[in-house]
Amino acid sequence: MPTAAAERPAELPGRGPGPDRSSRSITLPRGTGRTAARIGALTVCQGALMVGFGLLITGPARGLWPMTVEDDVNEGFERARTGTLTTLSSFASEAGNTMTIIAITLLVCAGLILIPRLPMWRQAAFLAVAVSLQALVFLVITECVDRHRPEVDRLDASPPTSSYTSGHTGAATALYGGLAVLALSRLRGPWRRIVGGLLLLLPLMVAVARLYRGMHHPTDVVGGLVNGSLSLLIVGRALFVDGSVTAPADAGKDGGATAAGTTPAGATDSGASAAGGAVPAPSPATARADRGATPDKGRTVVIFNPTVTHEADREALRAVLARHGRTGAEFVETTAQDPGTGQTAAAVRDGAGLVVVCGGDGTLRAAADALAGSGVPLALVPCGTGNLLARNLGLPLSPTAALDAALRGTPHRIDLGRVEGDDLPGTHFAAMSGAGLDAAIMEHTDDRAKSVLGWPAYVLAGVGTLRTPRMRVTVRLDDATALHRTARMVLVGNVGTVQGGTTLLPAARPDDGLLDLLILDPRGVGGWIRALTTLLRGGAKAPQPTAVDTVTAQDGDRSGVPVEFFTFRRAELAFDAPQSRELDGDPVTPGRRLTAEVRPGALTVLLPTGGA
Numbered sequence: 001m002p003t004a005a006a007e008r009p010a011e012l013p014g015r016g017p018g019p020d021r022s023s024r025s026i027t028l029p030r031g032t033g034r035t036a037a038r039i040g041a042l043t044v045c046q047g048a049l050m051v052g053f054g055l056l057i058t059g060p061a062r063g064l065w066p067m068t069v070e071d072d073v074n075e076g077f078e079r080a081r082t083g084t085l086t087t088l089s090s091f092a093s094e095a096g097n098t099m100t101i102i103a104i105t106l107l108v109c110a111g112l113i114l115i116p117r118l119p120m121w122r123q124a125a126f127l128a129v130a131v132s133l134q135a136l137v138f139l140v141i142t143e144c145v146d147r148h149r150p151e152v153d154r155l156d157a158s159p160p161t162s163s164y165t166s167g168h169t170g171a172a173t174a175l176y177g178g179l180a181v182l183a184l185s186r187l188r189g190p191w192r193r194i195v196g197g198l199l200l201l202l203p204l205m206v207a208v209a210r211l212y213r214g215m216h217h218p219t220d221v222v223g224g225l226v227n228g229s230l231s232l233l234i235v236g237r238a239l240f241v242d243g244s245v246t247a248p249a250d251a252g253k254d255g256g257a258t259a260a261g262t263t264p265a266g267a268t269d270s271g272a273s274a275a276g277g278a279v280p281a282p283s284p285a286t287a288r289a290d291r292g293a294t295p296d297k298g299r300t301v302v303i304f305n306p307t308v309t310h311e312a313d314r315e316a317l318r319a320v321l322a323r324h325g326r327t328g329a330e331f332v333e334t335t336a337q338d339p340g341t342g343q344t345a346a347a348v349r350d351g352a353g354l355v356v357v358c359g360g361d362g363t364l365r366a367a368a369d370a371l372a373g374s375g376v377p378l379a380l381v382p383c384g385t386g387n388l389l390a391r392n393l394g395l396p397l398s399p400t401a402a403l404d405a406a407l408r409g410t411p412h413r414i415d416l417g418r419v420e421g422d423d424l425p426g427t428h429f430a431a432m433s434g435a436g437l438d439a440a441i442m443e444h445t446d447d448r449a450k451s452v453l454g455w456p457a458y459v460l461a462g463v464g465t466l467r468t469p470r471m472r473v474t475v476r477l478d479d480a481t482a483l484h485r486t487a488r489m490v491l492v493g494n495v496g497t498v499q500g501g502t503t504l505l506p507a508a509r510p511d512d513g514l515l516d517l518l519i520l521d522p523r524g525v526g527g528w529i530r531a532l533t534t535l536l537r538g539g540a541k542a543p544q545p546t547a548v549d550t551v552t553a554q555d556g557d558r559s560g561v562p563v564e565f566f567t568f569r570r571a572e573l574a575f576d577a578p579q580s581r582e583l584d585g586d587p588v589t590p591g592r593r594l595t596a597e598v599r600p601g602a603l604t605v606l607l608p609t610g611g612a
Helices: 031-058 067-079 081-095 098-114 121-145 169-186 191-212 219-243 248-254 312-325 341-349 361-371 386-393 398-410 437-444 448-452 456-463 526-535 548-554
Strands: 300-304 330-333 356-360 380-381 410-421 426-429 434-436 471-476 483-487 489-495 515-520 564-570 569-585 586-607
Touching: 031 121, 031 219, 067 191, 067 219, 067 448, 081 098, 081 191, 098 121, 121 169, 121 219, 121 426, 169 191, 169 219, 191 219, 300 312, 300 341, 300 361, 312 398, 330 341, 341 356, 341 361, 356 361, 361 426, 361 586, 380 386, 380 398, 398 437, 426 569, 426 586, 434 586, 437 489, 437 569, 437 586, 448 586, 471 515, 471 564, 483 515, 489 586, 526 564, 564 569, 564 586
Parallel strands: 300 330, 300 356, 356 380, 380 586
Antiparallel strands: 410 426, 410 586, 434 489, 434 569, 471 483, 471 569, 489 515, 515 564, 569 586
């Protein structure tokens, strides 16, 4: 069984109590040497790759497409010039100018260190090192690759460096791409995607401006985009995913000290901790000290993960509950040993009329396991990294807005999945369970990366797991004939949409009495392109899943099919070798078997009008 440790990220920089500015440490973070060595080694590989590509396009491949049409592209931009476009291109090109990049990088890094209550050393290092590394690699490239600039009228003075690669484009990619990663991880609400999207557009605008102004060939700006992206990837993986550096702001936490105002594990949060005093941690049997002897059917119990639901968050949630007439709500925190199942079961046993769950998908899954079939309504407050069920139910991702919407809503019954396997006792999941690539990504995603970056940390972890070996799997859906497949990943879902609005299971609905199965088996670059195209097309255009009564016709050689969808009530999956497995984003013990079945209407959830 997964524990809360899998879901609990480290304390977010800039959140919660911390030391005052006068006591900020400048001690070199632990693990810096290992991380620097890793970054250095990968940067050497990056430089070798970029130089090799440059020597290829200026040597053996210069007579091949697309190099043979690059002059036509540059001449086409020259013919399309107008006064307005020239002015706009000047502004876009300036966004990648060396002095502009240096100034913005210094200002942002200074802000990350000086403005928050806890300095964001890791984020500042991520941005500064990524920008610096791409510049270093750029200088090495220009020394090794000699390429003349396009034979067109150039609108800027030609610097002495080689045309390959575009330094403006590489610097803009590292800076604005890094800012986009930080914006997507820190901002909340509708502006999050807007700001992130605009920042990601800036390097492309710089690239087009450099082509328009006749300063580079198309492959030069492509090289710049790749150079900047590789620098971001290398530094991001080293600082966030591998988790080998402990920043100064984390020293108190890593040393085992409890931050002021944080209730010790296992304690209830009934108001005493609001003053900042420590409350002795009661045992599970006494964790309900404030409860009366007679069960109160109107009692509200809030189960919260303390590492993602801080004191200020709890006070805000109390205010929302009070506005809805629930002034006696009791707050009970999860622990590493019990991520929510025991606390929720105790609340149901003691007559709670409403259970509010504050946490991520792991906390929700643990609580749902205890609520299954009880009829006690759940109010879901998303506070984690993925929050898949909340996204699919149409709840706001702001904790207070989600709670307010739930309390204004009405009870809806949704399905749960129940899964078991070798070394995996039977338990419920609310969103998704799977084996193979997705589970390997969960295993390799560092908790610190999730706390800093949010869900983009999964993307960084995914880069290192794309070479997860193909597995052989036998699939038996309900009473149909067994299917024999090879796959990179199998995913069972009660819902279909994941972060970024990507729909993996287009037909999945949380209240249709069915579960959905995705079998992903791309082969080669073409297979991955076909698979990604299928998954990105969305629900209406994606292939419809195969019903169980027609499954028998689907067996045979399916090696050319990168994506398959099925619907079922019960599935038995048997693998040829032990595979990584996950439940609602939490990795569990690897194994060779998974059995999943639907429990229709097992969970009662408060949803706003139009939800689910």
